[in-house]
Amino acid sequence: MELVGFVHVSNTFNERLIARVYKRVNAYFKSKNLPIRLVYLGELELGPGYLVNIQTENGNVKGYPLEGVTELLHAKLIHTQEEIMEKRKTREEKNENKNNNVSKMNKIFGILNFPIVSRNPYLDFYEKFLGIQQDFHELKVMVLSIKPFEDNDEKVFEKRLFKGILHEVGHAFGLNHCQEDCVMNPPKVIGEWDLRRDDFCERCFVELKRNVKWKED
Numbered sequence: 001m002e003l004v005g006f007v008h009v010s011n012t013f014n015e016r017l018i019a020r021v022y023k024r025v026n027a028y029f030k031s032k033n034l035p036i037r038l039v040y041l042g043e044l045e046l047g048p049g050y051l052v053n054i055q056t057e058n059g060n061v062k063g064y065p066l067e068g069v070t071e072l073l074h075a076k077l078i079h080t081q082e083e084i085m086e087k088r089k090t091r092e093e094k095n096e097n098k099n100n101n102v103s104k105m106n107k108i109f110g111i112l113n114f115p116i117v118s119r120n121p122y123l124d125f126y127e128k129f130l131g132i133q134q135d136f137h138e139l140k141v142m143v144l145s146i147k148p149f150e151d152n153d154e155k156v157f158e159k160r161l162f163k164g165i166l167h168e169v170g171h172a173f174g175l176n177h178c179q180e181d182c183v184m185n186p187p188k189v190i191g192e193w194d195l196r197r198d199d200f201c202e203r204c205f206v207e208l209k210r211n212v213k214w215k216e217d
């Protein structure tokens, strides 16, 4: 099983909503027979020092600098991997769970309540909107702000976020953007995102399935 660590970065509100989306994403993977699961790792504290003020056309915006957030998530992932190894070792010493499927976690997903900002001028608009996926060698860090998805209608909000998570996980498993009616097709405006179906197109799904390199033995 490919495990994807899942954390709240700092004081995220909308906890109930995020918990629902989290369950929905895992239910989706399960129903599609994809050996991928999100694993909730709790909250990751970001000190107030991380929050920066950014000048935009629409005035001052508070946000988290992407570089700081990805570094923290990277550290959290390494720490979690060490804990998993430690537990596995203890189990092996006690000769328990011999037939346990070996799962690996080399991906982590961070959900933020504030916009993500970056000094990187090459970061394109879509990625700012949908989130970021960054590689640290074989480790992958995904960051998604719920800010662009907010809506008074919780159902709409939830659906947007669900699709956003699938989009980032898709990238983490090697998918590129696509032109079809698919979560891998990034929108120019949020209205477009609402029209996208909440699933991968057939071609992206096949590629995703192929890229999940997991063997049952």
Ligand SMILES: [Zn+2]
Pocket (backbone or CB within 6 Å): 126, 127, 130, 167, 171, 177, 186
């Ligand atoms: Zn993308």
Ligand SMILES: [Zn+2]
Pocket (backbone or CB within 6 Å): 178, 179, 180, 181, 182, 183, 184, 185, 200, 201, 202, 203, 204, 205
């Ligand atoms: Zn597609």
